[in-house]
Each structure stands twice: as structure tokens, then as C-alpha cells.
Amino acid sequence: MKVPVRITVNGRLIEREVEPRLLLVHFLRVFVELTGTKVGCDTSQCGSCTVLIDGVSAKSCTTLAVQADGASVTTVEGLADGEKLHPLQESFWNKHGLQCGFCTPGMILASHELLRTNPSPSDEEIRHGLEGNICRCTGYQNIVRAVKDAAGAAAGADQ
Amino acid sequence: MAASPVLPKLVGQRVKRREDPRLIQGRGTYVDDVKIAGMQHLAFKRSDIAHGRIRSVDTSGAEAVDGVEAVFTGAQIAEFLGPMPIGTPFPSPDHRAVASDVVRYVGEPVAVVVARDRYAARDAADAISVEYDPLPAVVDPEKALTGEPAVLHADFPNNAAVGPLPSGTGASPKAVDDTAIDQAFAEADVVVSQRMVNHRLAPTSIEPRGVVAHYEPGKDAMTIWSSTQNPHILRTFIASLTGLGQDQVRAIAPEVGGGFGSKINIYGEEYVAAALSRRLGLPLKWVEDRSEAFLCTIHGRDIVAYVDLAARRDGTVLGLRMRLVADIGAYNMLLTAAIPTLTMTMASNVYAIPAIRATLTEVFTNKTPTDAYRGAGRPEAIYFVERAMDLLARELGMDPAEVRRRNFIRPDQFPFKTQTGAVYDSGDYAKALDRALEKAGWEQLKAERDAARAEGRLVGLGLSMYVEVCGVGPSSGLPTGGWEHSQVTVERDGRVSATTGASPHGQGNETTFAQMLADQLGIPMEHVRIHHGDTGVVKQGIGTFGSRSQAVGGAALHLAGGRVKAKMAKFAAALLEAHEGDLVFENGMIAVKGAPSSAKSFAEVAGYAYRPIKLPEGLEPGLSEEAFFEPSNNTYPFGCHIAMLEIDRDTGEPRLLRMVAVDDAGNLINPLIVEGQIHGGLAQGIGQALIEEVAYSDDGQPLTGSFMDYAIPRASDFPRFELESTVTPTPVNPLGAKGVGEAGTIGSTPCIVSAAVDALSGFGVRHVDMMLRPERLWRVIHGANGSPQGGQA
Secondary structure: OOEEEEEEEOOEEEEEEEOOOOEHHHHHHHHOOOOOOOOOOOOOOOOOOEEEEOOEEEEOOOOEHHHHOOOEEEOHHHOOEOOEOOHHHHHHHHOOOOOOOOOHHHHHHHHHHHHHHOOOOOHHHHHHHOOOOOOOOOOOHHHHHHHHHHHHHHHHHHO | OOOOOOOOOOOOOOOOOOOHHHHHOOOOOEHHHOOOOOOEEEEEEEOOOOOEEEEEEEOHHHHOOOOEEEEEEHHHHHOOOOOOOOOOOOOOOOOOOOOOOEEOOOOOEEEEEEEOOHHHHHHHHHOOEEEEEEOOOOOOHHHHOOOOOOOOOOOOHHHEEEEEEEOOOOOOOOOOOOHHHHHHHHHOOEEEEEEEEEEEEOOOOOOOOEEEEEEEOOOOEEEEEEOOOOHHHHHHHHHHHHOOOHHHEEEEOOEOOOOOOOOOOOOHHHHHHHHHHHHHOOOEEEEOOHHHHHHHOOEEEEEEEEEEEEEOOOOOEEEEEEEEEEEEEOOOOOOHHHHHHHHHHOOOOOEOOOOEEEEEEEEEOOOOOEOOOOOOOHHHHHHHHHHHHHHHHHHHOOOHHHHHHOOEOOHHHOOEEOOOOOEEOOOOHHHHHHHHHHHHOHHHHHHHHHHHHHOOOEEEEEEEEEEOOEOOOOHHHOOOOOOEEEEEEEOOOOOEEEEEOOOOOOOOHHHHHHHHHHHHHOOOHHHEEEEOOEOOOOOOOOOOOOOOHHHHHHHHHHHHHHHHHHHHHHHHHHHHOOOHHHEEEEOOEEEEOOEEEEEEEHHHHHHHHHOOOOOOOOOOOOOEEEEEEOOOOOEOOEEEEEEEEEEOOOOOOEEEEEEEEEEEOEOOOOHHHHHHHHHHHHHHHHHHHHOOOOOEOOOOOEOOOOOOOOOOOOHHHOOOOEEEEOOOOOOOOOOOEOOOOOHHHHHHHHHHHHHHHHHOHHHOOOOOOOOOOHHHHHHHHHOOOOOOOOOOO
């Protein structure tokens, strides 16, 4: 039995009939054809599937699409402002905060949540704030630099 | 007169990666992002017992699931898919992509479903019912060598897959003269001995494995996308097993989300997808889930060593004995049997050890097969030797740096042939040690450690030296050949397209290789594009593993670039009426040396080469040259790592306080990328020492089947890494680059464990096996029964 859902994805309203068990990440990847959101595990440990639901980060591999009915979802594809990259995207690029790139969409969105709740974190706070996301390539050092850099850029922009 | 704008030299610069814009916007295409009309999905039914004979497989439940196209048991698959090939010369038991009679590890496939979508495929796989007659599980590799409690493969009595092999030999053991080693131990003032375990790990790329196979009957051709480190090798094996010619198979490695050695292999799921696509005429996709990754992607390490080190009282090492028992799991995969032989090969580490006797036995057990994981045989060697050197330092009451320094191979001894047959290309080990001691503030750290101890804190220091074998390698050492290939084409408009067979999975080759070509041809980097990962575009290649993409692939690119440049100079010489030897390529121009007004733009010469109205004598039109680079030897990067660690007296929890790494990878093309490689390597090496371990129960059930049980390091597990480099170029390739991908993983692990042992030295401990589980350390501190101040680990 399928149920209707209405989810706004990156500003675009998507209406579909889905199985109640359909995961939000598969809704995004298969039904909306936005494949930037990744699946790295089945247990919500790795964070590759992180998206924003109504502005707050969530792991879309352990969220059902029906749970996001009526909500607004932002994926990595929706982060840039047209051609202008989001400051976090810029800083991950500038500070070499990625290698294979697979964890990166989730890492950037988790960083987005971190800076939303703590706009000028210390290194230690960044390291703890990203505990829900796994990167196997970078050893995290340049990710920490990237988040710090983005926080600095945001602070600079506010002044 | 205004100077013409000068293009900066890019080699050696921290150039931002050109791969990143697509990846940070979610626009990369990984294998699970590939979509083809009519594509169906595979799911595998896997064994849930470690060892047993299959009595029956009932697929009727699966066939009843809505959306199921087909179901195949192992016996049915065996009718059209042969045994899995391996890439080493060692004897190997029959290994099928899908088991039909006996299962030998938890996770081994027993049936496969083809269905409309992955939900239906999974439902159907779960509806397959398999009955087994269980057999005893072989879990302990040393006990397995007695043939107990069972024999996995009838042709391998006592479960010995390989060996015992003496050092320096591959498939054909020869008699070894033990006189020198016996004499070394007879003459020694001191002998230290220790059994050590370098335990089993899961490589754990964050992108799981996956494959899309698309056989097109009309073309009689197959395209296969795979998350692989080596599409050309994949093509060779897929063609062979599906009965197609290599001309009929196109293999594509799209974006690959990490590999760490685990994606060198050609796996059963890839063979099955290809064979079923050909049989059904349908495009098929399979993507691993994380629990499958822990069960069915190769594991790494898992070697027990019995090490004896003989030395004089002054610290001079006279001889080393190393007896290795490698637990390789249930089957040989592509390189499985060869990996532990590298542990023997690298047993001399950075030391001029006059006598070495290393022996190796590889054992089948009811576990996931092992194969190459970042470092692949070298981390084990360096761990065993460096822990032994630490035991020696402790025995002699010497500074761990000093005992190492006394035994270094000196810079004037290169090329240096070790007693295990490796020929080291170049090195300056004392320089790396000195830089690390200075960077860490070694004497100051010792004072800090002692002060902390005086306060009752358990703080320790560890130091390790390493050398590894990289730039793999001459063709004699690899069944696929050890060369790399590149083709550089200057297009009609002066832009440059280059191909490389070194197919990256996060290494940033698109950036480093473009830096190199831009410098070589004197053009903007933006005018250079690097193509990789597609056998339809990249004519030949081997792949990315063994820290070879720069040292071998970069060298091939450099040769091909030089060839196209030489031909272009001939066209330019004709246009400029100059001698080709007098031309310089810079700033997008080709100019006569000393006469800058006599010049043509790079683009103009390129255009002329494709429409040479007056073709210079002896030239063909066009600008496209290729090169195969065959290295004369491997490269041997090295370094020194230092760790400071504190153990919580109440909980046993270790905490890394400092991590200093001085690495020498020869000449560096892009230090930003090199540092990233070292960071990642350190994280994996530290992860092994502190928190990562694949564990099995006594009946062969994996206890670490998800990220909830297998601890992958998080950002909060590390301090800020402190890096520095020394530069000792290799003479083996024209770039002088040695390779860096595995360095951090190799050097870091032993110094962490040595730091922990140092921290616990007050409890009379000489050695603690990894991983440094708090419980294990707590027992050292509090005694096995919880009584304070007792216990030997």
C-alpha cells in the first residue's frame, strides 16, 4: 500500500506516492534523482546521508520519507546560492577538507548544523560536534580547519 | 616595456584540488549514482554460519516476491561461471563467487536474486531458506595448523595455505643457510624475544563496494562500472570469466569513495553481476550495505609473530629471527597469499641487520579472506621490528632513539640490499630521526613525561622509524605487470587532454598530474584535463595501489608529455625557422631562446600540427604521444613518528596527546595533497593501535559487523597532527617522487603501542598487544583480578 507525501526539496515541492517503509535517503536519491546524499552505513553511524529537515540536520538513512511529509529538506545540492558556493563548501575546498568526497555532503551539512548552534566553535568543539560523521580519508584535521575557516568567514561577514 | 604575464611554476605548490567543486556540490557520480533504463538490482543470500555443508537451498519464497526477475543458487551459477581466479603463484583451493556445497565464512554468498528494485531484491533474498550441516569452525590460526578442529579445504591438510616459506622466496622455497643467524645469536650479549599480534582490521572505505554491469546483446559488448582502484585489471578478469574478449569489455571506475587496498580485488559480486547481465541481457546493479562490507570485503593484517632480536650490549643488532603465522581467512583472493610475504621482505626496516631469518606460514580459517589493506604487509613488518627495537632499548636501558640510530643503514650505503632481498633506493634515516626529535622536542617531552609521572599520571612516549616499499613496481613483481601508461594529446586549440592508468579514488591525480603537465608544456593548468578510470578512454593501465600513482603513473605522464613536447618543438621549429633545441615553452608561448620576439603561441603551433600545409620532413601530423613507464625498482619512502600518550589510571582509557610525523616521500608535487595523505594514514594507523579490531567469537561469528561494533576513529579521537618532511629523491624514476599513500599507516602504529608500554612501565610490563582496549590496560594497572599494581600483559 502506498501513501502520498509532499516534501519540499531544495525549494521544489515534490509529491509522490511511496511505500511507508521508504527511507528518506532513497526518496531523495531515487524519486527526486538527487544523488548527492550518500548512504555509507545502515545504522546512522557514518553521517554520509545527513540532510537538513526544516533547517535542522537529520540522518536521512534512518528517517522515513513519510516522516518528512510536509517538511522542507535541504540537500548538498541546495546549499549553494546559484553559482555562489556556500561558505562551508568554499572552506572545504580551500582547506583540502575532502579526498574521496563520499562523506563530504554529509560532513558539510553536519558542519552547517554545528555552526548553526555554535557560530564560533573551538577546535575541540568542532571535533566533538562532528562525532556523528565518519571520514576515512582525511584524518579530520583539514575538516576541522575548514569548519573553523567557515566560522571565521561567517563572523567576518556579520561584521 | 611591460613584462609578459608569467605563469607560476606549479610543481611543489599547494594547489587547490580541481576535483573538489563537483564533490562539494554533490555532483560527483559514484557507482550507486549510475542509472540505466531497465536496470534491475541484485541481492545476495549469505551464509549465517562460519562453516557447514549446504544441505538444501529453497528459493520458492523468493520467487514469489513481487518484482523478482530471477533467482540463482550457487549450483546454478556454477553452470556458467567458473572459479574465482587469483593473482599470485601460490596454490589455491576452488573458490566460487556463490558457494554450492560448503560455506566457509559468515557472509559467503549462497544464492542471488535479480529484482525490480533493491527493496524487492532484499525481501526476496531474505525469503530464501538454506539448511546446513554445521562443521566445526576454525578460528585460531595456530591451532588450525594441527588440523583442528577441522580442515577447510581437503587439498590443504592442516589448513596450511602457504609455507612455511623462508625469507626472500616467493612460490618456490629454497634451502636457507642458517649459519649466519645461528652465529649472531651465539655471539649476542642480549636477546629479546616477544610474541606479538598484528590484529585483523576492516579497510572500511565510506563508499561501500558496488557494481553496475550492462551487457548489450546487440553490440555483444559489456560495460561494467565498479567502485574499483584498477579498472583495467577488472576488465581483464571480467572478460576472462565471462568468456568475452578484452576488446568487448569496457570497465569504468567512476568517482570512487575510498579504497585503501580493498578495492584492488575483483569480487564475486562483480563476476556474478557481469555473468548474469550477459545471461539475462539486462543491466544489473549491486551495492553493498555496511554489514556486507564488514563480512565480505577483504580484511587486512592478522599476523602473529614470534620475534627474537640479538644484540651487543652497545645496542648493535646482530641478528633477527621472525616467525610469522598469517590468518588469511577462508580463501585466496587476488593478492591474499602475497601480502604477508611483504612482511618478510621488509623485516630489516631501516637497519643494517647482518643476519635475518624470517619464516612465514599462511593459514586458512573460517573468516573473511584477507588481502591488501593500506600498507599491506609492511605495517606488520615495521610493527614487529619496531616493538622489538623498543624491547631492546628497554633491556639495555638506552634511549629508544639512540638504539635505533646505532643500527641505521647509512646514506653512503645506498642502494642497500637487505638480508631479505629488498634493494633500498635511497635514504637518510638519521635526518628524519633528527627532524622528528627536534620537532617533538624529545628531551623536553621526556622531562614532561617524568614530571607527569611524579604526579602519578601514566604518561608515555613512543618513537618509531619506518621504511616501506612503494611505487609498486617492476613487472617481475606483479602478475599484471608493474608499469603504468599515459597518453598526452595536444588538441587543435592548444588545450591538452591526458590519460593515466593510475585510476584515483581520492588521491587528487587530476590536480597533481595537471600541475606537472602545465609546467612541462608551459601552459596554464586550466588548459590541461586529466582523464582516468575508463578503459574506453584510457587505453592501458594498471591502477592505483602500493603508493604507485605518482612514482609510476606520474613518471609515465612525464614521459608521454616529454614526447609530445619534442614533436611539437619540431613543428614550432619549422614555423619559426629555428632549431628545435633552441626553443622554450613558457607562458603559453613557444619562443626562440634569447629572442623572445620570435615566438608562436602554443595554440598556433598546435593548430599547425593538425593542418601542416608544409609537413616537416619525417613528421606525421598530429600531437598525441603515449608512454609505458616500467620502473627499474620499487621506491622506499621512510620516516620517523613520535607519540605521547596518557592512560587514565582509573579507567584504563588511553588518550593520544601528541603525534609528530616526519615523512620522506622524495620530491613532492603538491604538499597540500601529500599532507592530506599523511593525515589519513596516521588516522588509520592510530585507529589500529587504539580502537579498531575485527573480532570473531569462538564459533566463527563476526562480532564487529557494523559501525556500532567496529570502532572507526572520529574527529575527537585525535590531537592535531604535527607534520614535517625531509626530501630524499629516488633515482628510480625521473620525478624523484617515492609515494606517500601508506606512510602514515605504517609509522604510527608501533610508536603508539610503545608509548602505552612506556606509560605502563612502572607495572613491569614489556609489551601489550593491540588494540589498546581500556580493559586490557586497566588489567595491567590493577592486576588481572583488579588488585592494584600487579599483572603482566
